[in-house]
Amino acid sequence: xxxxxxxxxxxxxxxxxxxxxxxxxxxxxxxxxxxxxxxxxxxxxxxxxxxxxxxxxxxxxxxxxxxxxxxxxxxxxxxxxxxxxxxxxxxxxxxxxxxxxxxxxxxxxxxxxxxxxxxxxxxxxxxxxxxxxxxxxxxxxxxxxxxxxxxxxxxxxxxxxxxxxxxxxxxxxxxxxxxxxxxxxxxxxxxxxxxxxxxxxxxxxxxxxxxxxxxxxxxxxxxxxxxxxxxxxxxxxxxxxxxxxxxxxxxxxxxxxxxxxxxxxxxxxxxxxxxxxxxxxxxxxxxxxxxxxxxxxxxxxxxxxxxxxxxxxxxxxxxxxxxxxxxxxxxxxxx
Ligand code: ASN
Ligand code: ZN
Ligand code: CA
Numbered sequence: 001x002x003x004x005x006x007x008x009x010x011x012x013x014x015x016x017x018x019x020x021x022x023x024x025x026x027x028x029x030x031x032x033x034x035x036x037x038x039x040x041x042x043x044x045x046x047x048x049x050x051x052x053x054x055x056x057x058x059x060x061x062x063x064x065x066x067x068x069x070x071x072x073x074x075x076x077x078x079x080x081x082x083x084x085x086x087x088x089x090x091x092x093x094x095x096x097x098x099x100x101x102x103x104x105x106x107x108x109x110x111x112x113x114x115x116x117x118x119x120x121x122x123x124x125x126x127x128x129x130x131x132x133x134x135x136x137x138x139x140x141x142x143x144x145x146x147x148x149x150x151x152x153x154x155x156x157x158x159x160x161x162x163x164x165x166x167x168x169x170x171x172x173x174x175x176x177x178x179x180x181x182x183x184x185x186x187x188x189x190x191x192x193x194x195x196x197x198x199x200x201x202x203x204x205x206x207x208x209x210x211x212x213x214x215x216x217x218x219x220x221x222x223x224x225x226x227x228x229x230x231x232x233x234x235x236x237x238x239x240x241x242x243x244x245x246x247x248x249x250x251x252x253x254x255x256x257x258x259x260x261x262x263x264x265x266x267x268x269x270x271x272x273x274x275x276x277x278x279x280x281x282x283x284x285x286x287x288x289x290x291x292x293x294x295x296x297x298x299x300x301x302x303x304x305x306x307x308x309x310x311x312x313x314x315x316x317x318x319x320x321x322x323x324x325x326x327x328x329x330x331x332x333x334x335x
Pocket of ligand 1: 148172
């Protein structure tokens with residue numbers, strides 16, 4: 001018979017975790033029937049097709065160590081864990097049942113290509129794909145990357161923010177905000193606690209530094225800390241800095257702060273002091289704006305209006321939350 005089972009993932013980045021798997025006769029596979037039937041496949045270095053469903057004679061997947069083998073199941077364990085936590089985050093925090101809110105799971109593919117240093121969501125296959133990183137040693141399967149990619153699916157199926165210009169920056173920031181920060185804090189994993197950094201686990205720069213910093217996006221050398229008329233001309237992963245910085249300020253406020261052992265220092269472009277309203281409220285405001293007010297052509301000015309409308313709906317127009325949304329946008333030069 002075929003039935004739900006509780007398996008074990010020995011992940012690279014998140015330690016030993018519980019995974020919902022499927023038992024089929026005498027073998028087990030990474031199908032999560034409790035989360036829309038999400039499946040995890042192994043591409044074994046191919047770059048097309050689905051690959052093979054990750055299955056095993058025992059209900060333990062992976063070894064917890066990076067492997068250069070194309071049959072390694074550790075990357076699959078991390079990807080399945082990321083999909084599981086992302087599903088639970090949207091379901092339990094926003095009442096959203098899957099990427100399309102229709103209860104249907106997506107699927108993941110690991111071991112894409114050779115030394116591929118990226119991961120991506122593709123709305124046409126309704127799937128996400130993870131490379132193994134340079135030298136196949138640092139797969140792109142960390143929790144924040146998984147949440148970031150799946151959130152591209154949520155954006156594509158809600159606001160549909162165009163992936164260029166200012167709307168493209170807002171699309172990227174939505175993935176960092178909800179998928180990076182929201183999912184990582186929600187999972188509350190001891191090996192990968194929540195932070196306002198993106199890609200701090202995957203050693204993408206070779207020196208242990210993260211891909212992006214939300215308290216001060218320019219720390220990556222390329223991202224914008226605040227809005228200017230040229231921001232829409234930047235790569236979307238750099239114009240996202242304006243919204244990432246807004247979100248950090250709205251959550252935690254300006255100046256120096258330590259959260260989960262990580263130290264931040266967030267400046268404002270207008271010299272103002274911002275007092276944060278807390279991450280959970282900031283996330284609710286962003287999700288409501290994304291799903292209610294943002295459209296394919298929303299730019300930064302419209303994002304300010306949309307998040308103010310969301311804050312009004314959730315907390316009232318004269319509320320501290322509403323006023324802090326205005327102050328945080330002003331602090332990144334969006335008026
Ligand atoms: N990993 C990248 C991202 O999600 C892939 C891309 O450039 N779209 O942004
Ligand atoms: Zn992205
Ligand atoms: Ca992170």
